[in-house]
Amino acid sequence: MTTRGQFHHALEEINNDIVRLANATENALGNAIEALFNKDTEHAKAIIEEDHNIDKLEMDINDKTILLIAKQQPVATDLRRLIIALRIVTDLERMADNAKNIATSTTYLGEDNNVVLPEGLKKMQEIAIEMLHTALKAFKEEDITLASSLSEMDDKVDRLYKLIISELLGETATNPDKIQYVMQVAFCARYLERYADHITNIGESILFLVKGENYNLN
Numbered sequence: 001m002t003t004r005g006q007f008h009h010a011l012e013e014i015n016n017d018i019v020r021l022a023n024a025t026e027n028a029l030g031n032a033i034e035a036l037f038n039k040d041t042e043h044a045k046a047i048i049e050e051d052h053n054i055d056k057l058e059m060d061i062n063d064k065t066i067l068l069i070a071k072q073q074p075v076a077t078d079l080r081r082l083i084i085a086l087r088i089v090t091d092l093e094r095m096a097d098n099a100k101n102i103a104t105s106t107t108y109l110g111e112d113n114n115v116v117l118p119e120g121l122k123k124m125q126e127i128a129i130e131m132l133h134t135a136l137k138a139f140k141e142e143d144i145t146l147a148s149s150l151s152e153m154d155d156k157v158d159r160l161y162k163l164i165i166s167e168l169l170g171e172t173a174t175n176p177d178k179i180q181y182v183m184q185v186a187f188c189a190r191y192l193e194r195y196a197d198h199i200t201n202i203g204e205s206i207l208f209l210v211k212g213e214n215y216n217l218n
Helices: 003-038 041-072 076-109 120-141 144-174 176-211
Strands: none
Touching: 003 041, 003 076, 003 120, 041 076, 076 176, 120 144, 120 176, 144 176
16 A cells, blocks of 8 residues: 555544544433433443543544654645544544533432423534534535534524523522522533534534634634
C-alpha cells in the first residue's frame, strides 16, 4: 500500500471510531433519561461506570490521530481533517459526561415515586438525538447544509430548557421544601442543553473542515 493509501486507510479507521464514539454517546444519553424517568438508581450507577469505557475510546482515537499527524505530517485539507477529528472527539466525550451527570442526578433524586418529572426533558432528548444523527450524516458526507441546520434544532432545545426552568422556578415558589428536587431536575435540563450545544460545535467543525472558515452556530 502506498503512503497515500496508508494515510487514507488510517483516516477511515479514525472516522469509523468517531462514529462508534458517537453511538456510545447516544446510548449513554438514552440510558440516562430512561434511568431518570424510571427512578432506577442501579441503572444510573451502571451508566456512570460505563463512562470510563467512553473515556478510553476517546483517548484511543486521540492517540491514533496524533500518531498519524506525527508519522505522515499531512498538510492543507488532510491536516484539517485530523484537527477536526480531535475537536469532534472532544465534544463527543463531553456529551457523554453530560449523560453521566444526568445519571448522577438520578442517584441524588433516589427512588421517590412521588417525583413527577417534566415531559419536556424527554422532548429535549429526542431533539438532541435527532441533532446527533444529523451531525453524523453531515460528518460522513461533509454536507454543510446539514451542518448548518443544527443551529435551528438547537434553538428548539434552548426554548424547551427555558420553559422547564421557568416551570421549576414556579415550583420552588409554591413548594420551597422541594428545593433538592428542583435543583436536580434543573441540572438535568442544563445537561441536556449542553449536550445539544456540543452537537452544534460538531456542526461548526464540519463547516470549518469544508470551507476553511470558523462559524458560530450557537
